[in-house]
Amino acid sequence: MDGGTTARVSLLREPAMQALLAVTVLGFASYCLTLASLPTYAVVGGARETTAGVVTAVFLVVTIAAQAAVPALTARFGTGPVLAVGLVAMGLPSPFYALDDGLLWLSWLSAVRGIGFGIITVLGALLAAAVAPPERRGESIGLYGLAIALPNLVAVPAGVALVLAGHAAWLAWLAASPLLGLLFLPALMRASAPVAPSPGGGAAGRAVRASLAPSGVLLVVTLAGGGVVTFLPIERPDGVLATVALLLLGVTTALARWRVGVLADRLGTRVLLPAGLAVGAVGMALLGFGLDGGDGWLLAAAALFGICYGSVQNLTLLTAFARAGAGGATAASAMWNASFDAGTAMGALALGWVAGGLGLSWTYVLVAALLAASLPLAVAAARPVTPPP
Numbered sequence: 001m002d003g004g005t006t007a008r009v010s011l012l013r014e015p016a017m018q019a020l021l022a023v024t025v026l027g028f029a030s031y032c033l034t035l036a037s038l039p040t041y042a043v044v045g046g047a048r049e050t051t052a053g054v055v056t057a058v059f060l061v062v063t064i065a066a067q068a069a070v071p072a073l074t075a076r077f078g079t080g081p082v083l084a085v086g087l088v089a090m091g092l093p094s095p096f097y098a099l100d101d102g103l104l105w106l107s108w109l110s111a112v113r114g115i116g117f118g119i120i121t122v123l124g125a126l127l128a129a130a131v132a133p134p135e136r137r138g139e140s141i142g143l144y145g146l147a148i149a150l151p152n153l154v155a156v157p158a159g160v161a162l163v164l165a166g167h168a169a170w171l172a173w174l175a176a177s178p179l180l181g182l183l184f185l186p187a188l189m190r191a192s193a194p195v196a197p198s199p200g201g202g203a204a205g206r207a208v209r210a211s212l213a214p215s216g217v218l219l220v221v222t223l224a225g226g227g228v229v230t231f232l233p234i235e236r237p238d239g240v241l242a243t244v245a246l247l248l249l250g251v252t253t254a255l256a257r258w259r260v261g262v263l264a265d266r267l268g269t270r271v272l273l274p275a276g277l278a279v280g281a282v283g284m285a286l287l288g289f290g291l292d293g294g295d296g297w298l299l300a301a302a303a304l305f306g307i308c309y310g311s312v313q314n315l316t317l318l319t320a321f322a323r324a325g326a327g328g329a330t331a332a333s334a335m336w337n338a339s340f341d342a343g344t345a346m347g348a349l350a351l352g353w354v355a356g357g358l359g360l361s362w363t364y365v366l367v368a369a370l371l372a373a374s375l376p377l378a379v380a381a382a383r384p385v386t387p388p389p
Contacts, residue, residue, distance in 0.1 A: 011139060016131040019188035020124070023087070024147040026181040027120040030090055030113070032151040033175045036229040036246065037159030038097070038106055039348070041168055043234060045101030053230050053348035054103060059110035059117070060345035064338045066118025071330045079123060080189040084182060086119025091178035098172035116178065121337040126330055127188070129321050135265065138318050142261020145314050149257050153250030157243040160233045207328025208335050211320035213381035215339035217277065218316040220374045222340050224284055224367045225309050226347020228302070235360050241295055245302040252306030253313075260311040264318055273315045273382040274375055280308025281371035288364030308371075313340070319381055 011017055039052035047054075073082045093112045099105070124144065132140030162171045228249065233242040256276075264272060283304030290298035317336050324332035355363040 011132060011136060012143065014131065015187060015190075016127075017140070017143065019184045020127050020131060021143065021147040022184040023083075023181040023188055024120075024124050024144060025151055026177045026184075027087060027090060027117075027124070028148045029151040029155050029177045030094055030175040031117055032155035033159040033171060033177075034094070034097075034110075034113075035159070035344075036156050036233055037163045037171055038110065039230050040160055040233050041097075041101050041163045041171075042103050042106055044163065045103070047103045051103065051352070052234060053226075053352045055106045055110050056226065056230060056348035057345045058107040059114045060341040060348070062111045062114030063118040063121070063341045064345075066115045067122050067334045067338045067341070070119055070122040070334055073119075074123070074330065079127075080185060082119055083123050084185055086116045086123070087178040087181045087185070088116065089113065090116030090120060091176045091181075094175035095172045097175065098169040101168065118337070118341075120178070121340070122330070122333050125317060125333045125337060129329055129333075137321065138261040138263075138265035138314070140261070141314055141318055142258045142264075145257035145261065145310065145317075146254055149250065149254030149310060153247065153254050156229060156250055157246040160246065161243050164233075207324040207331040210323040210325075210328065211332040211335045213377060214273075214316035214319040214323070215335050217273065217374060217378045217381050218312060218336060219339040219343035219346075220370060220377075221277065221280055221309060221312045222343030223347040223351070224280065224305070224343075224371060226344035227351035227363070227367060228287065228305065228347075230348040231352065231355060231360055232302075235291060241298065245299055248299055249302045249306040249309070252303045253310035256307045256310030257314045258310075260314045261318070264315060269315045269319050269382045270379075271382075272311065273319065274378040276308050276311035276315060277371060277375055277378045280305055280312065281368045281375075283308060284364050284368035284371060288361045288368065291361040291364070316381065 035056065038055045042052050042055055070082065090113050093109045096109055097106065125141075128141050128144035129137055159171055162168065229246065232245060235242075260272060260276070283301050283306075286297060286301035287305060290301045317333075320332045320336045321329055351363055351367070354366070358366070
């Protein structure tokens with residue numbers, strides 16, 4: 001017991017891990033501040049509720065396109081310079097959100113930031129796997145996930161609260177935080193092990209195919225998450241309940257994404273991944289019914305879904321890397337991140353259209369059924385395979 005505790009603490013003391021966590025927190029703070037608040041900001045500015053998710057969808061569509069280009073860019077220019085460009089592209093446009101709340105203006109700025117976010121996500125996940133030995137990869141990815149989840153814990157509800165309180169300018173300036181990540185980039189590049197470039201041609205294709213199953217599970221879960229963070233604040237615009245629910249979602253996401261990594265190193269993913277998805281199905285169903293019921297049910301449902309949201313993110317990334325092998329890590333990271341963002345974009349955009357006809361409560365119940373129907377895919381994704389050479 002003592003040896004395991006010492007090992008976990010010592011990983012946090014590694015300079016490469018410390019620098020990676022700092023860059024990750026600052027990069028994802030910008031994403032989390034704007035994820036749920038920009039659609040609300042657009043509605044406050046006069047956009048229809050059913051189109052509010054367009055801002056998030058534009059951001060994530062560009063993110064996915066950028067993610068596909070990251071392996072080639074890093075092979076040509078190196079990890080450090082490409083990551084620096086990503087931090088600048090994510091942070092520099094953010095203060096300009098304060099100039100206008102029109103849907104078109106918000107979408108243009110979000111498109112530029114999407115380029116930066118695509119770079120940050122792929123390289124962050126890749127470096128998380130590179131800064132620790134293979135037998136501690138789950139723990140390392142868990143710490144990386146915690147660095148993502150902590151901004152989610154604070155910044156998502158804070159961003160919504162700032163917009164609902166009329167302080168959008170504060171939101172815009174705080175979202176420039178990735179620029180501070182540039183200060184930690186030299187230390188990260190000095191302390192981390194060199195990242196092998198992703199293979200091209202057929203080898204890259206095999207790595208992508210190997211990571212399809214876990215990435216598919218992730219897509220379904222992030223679709224649900226995108227629908228929650230986008231439309232819950234709009235459905236409950238008084239700000240209090242939505243903020244508390246998003247706070248609970250962030251707490252359980254952070255704890256689950258952190259601790260499940262250590263469990264995965266010990267137990268593997270065969271049971272943990274399907275179990276996490278099942279918890280998410282229950283949480284989404286309760287969330288749908290909770291919108292028309294008591295506030296306590298709504299808060300409990302948000303906490304349950306957060307357990308799924310955090311654990312599935314960690315477990316699917318760990319499984320994708322294991323399936324793709326060391327040589328396919330960059331391609332697997334790009335595939336995993338594209339699935340994450342595609343699911344979030346679909347949740348923000350498509351679920352708005354569905355909710356326009358069914359209502360948000362029944363839309364969440366429908367998503368719960370989709371999560372339950374994906375359990376066989378989770379079982380298949382967690383099954384051990386021989387990684388491609």
